[in-house]
Amino acid sequence: MKRPIAAAVLAVVLIPAAACTTAESPSPTRSALSAKPTATGTGTGTTVSDLSEDAIGHSPNMKVIANVPPQAPFNGPEAWGTDLAFQGDYAFVGNYEGFTVHDIGDPTHPKAVAQVECPGGQNDVSVSGDLLFLSIDEPRSDDTCASTPADPLSDSEWEGIRIFDIADKTHPKYVSAVRTECGSHTHTIVPGKDAGTLYLYVASPGPIPGSKGCPEPHENISIVEVPMKEPASARVVAKPEILKDRVIDENEDFPSAGCHDITVYPEKGLAAGACFGDGILMDVSDPVKPRLLQLVSDKENFSIWHSATFNDAGTKVVFSDELGGGLAATCGASGEPTKGADAVYEITPGHELVRRGYFKIPRIQTADENCVAHNGSLIPVPGRDIMVQAWYMGGVSVFDFTDSDNPKEIAYFERGPLRRGLQLGGSWSAYYYNGYIYSSDITKGLDVLRVDDPLTDPAKSVRMTELNAQSQHSYGGA
Structure with a gap:
C-alpha cells in the first residue's frame, strides 16, 4: 500500500517565545465557575491570551500555574490542539494544523520555540x-505539508x-511519510529487539x-518499521488481522x-487496545507478530472504547x-x-481481563460542555495506582484506582464552557511528566498544572527522559 514519497514541502514557522499567562482561581469549588481570574503576561511582552472568559475552578490541591x-x-476556528509527547526539556503538542515545540525547562514559564505548519487531522504526536x-x-491530496483535503474514494488520496x-x-x-491502510488515527511506538529499530502500531477506523x-x-492494524538511522526507508512490514473473529454490530454507536x-x-510483553466496540489484550513479545489474548x-x-492505560x-x-465521540455533553445529571x-x-x-x-x-x-473520558497517563507513585486524565470541558482529573472496585478522585482543574454554546473544546490530553501535569487544551493552548497532595507527592522524585503515554515503561512502582 505504500507509494513513492513525493517531494516534501515543509513550512516551519519560527516564533518568539510565546507569552505565558498565569491564572489562579479564588475558590476551589465547582461553584467558583463564575469567578473571573486575571491574566498576567511574562517573558517576551507579546500580547497574552485573554483568560477572562474562562471561569476556572480547581480543588485545593491542584491549580494551573502557566498557560x-x-x-x-x-489560532483559527478549527486549529484544534491534540496529543502530547515529551523529551528532555521539551513538550511536543499536536494540532490539526501541524505541531508546536515548547521549551518546558522552567515549567512555570514554558515557551513555544517552533511551530511546524503541516495540516492533517489529528496530528497525534510521538517522539523517539x-x-x-x-x-x-x-484523506489528503499527497503526503507533503502543502497537501489539501482529498476525496476518500480518490485513487491518489494519502493518509x-x-x-x-x-x-x-x-x-x-520533514523526513518522509508512510501510507497506511485507512490512515492513522493514532499510533504507538514499540521498541524493536535492537536499539536501531522501532515499530509503530497504527490504529485507524474503517473500512x-x-x-x-x-x-x-479492515480487521487489522498496520505495523510500520522505522530504521532509526535511515527513517526515510520506513515501511509497513505487517498488517496482522488481530480482529478477524470480531463481530461488528451495525447498531453500535460507532460500528467500525x-x-x-x-x-x-x-x-x-503486553498491549491493550481500545477498538471502538471492544477492548483487547495482546501478547507483543514479538513486536511484528502481536497475538490476541482476549477480546x-x-x-x-x-459506547466507544477509546483508550487504555x-x-x-x-x-x-x-x-x-x-x-x-467527544462532541456531546455526557457529564450531566x-x-x-x-x-x-x-x-x-x-x-x-x-x-x-x-x-x-x-x-x-x-x-x-x-x-x-462537551465532556467525556479522554487521554491520560499514570502518575508514578510507588505502591499505588494513580492516573491523571483529560475530560474535554470536564477538565483534568486525578484519580486513585488502587482499590479497583472503588476508584476515587484526588484532584481536579477545569474551565467553564466556551461562550459560543456546545462545541469542541477543553483538555484533549493530560499527562504527568517530571513533577507537573501538562494539558493540551483544544482551543486554549498548553496548560501546566501542579498537584500537591500526600498521595501524589512521591511522584515528584521520579524523573523521565522521554514520555509517550501510549508506550509505557516501568518506573519501579510495582
Missing part, C-alpha cells in the same frame, strides 16, 4: 530519539504517518466501501472495524469510553456513572 496560548496560524511521528487520519527530524528542536525537518486506501474488512488506540507495555465487550455500559505492575488496565467513564479491568495471571469498578468525574457539567 501558553495558541499562536498564529494555530531525533525523530517525531505524526498520525494523519484524513498515514509523517516523520520529522527533531535533532534541532527549533528547526524540525470505507469503494475505497482503495481503506478496503473492507480497526482500533482507536493501542497502549503497549513492552517490559510485560472483551460491554454493550450495556460502554496499564498500571505499573501490569496487573490492571483502565479502558475509557468516549461516549458521543444522567445518573449513568458508567457511560462515558473509565472501567478498571484486572489482568489475571492467565492473562484474562476481569471487569471491576468504574470512574467518572463527580462534577455535573452543563449542556454547553
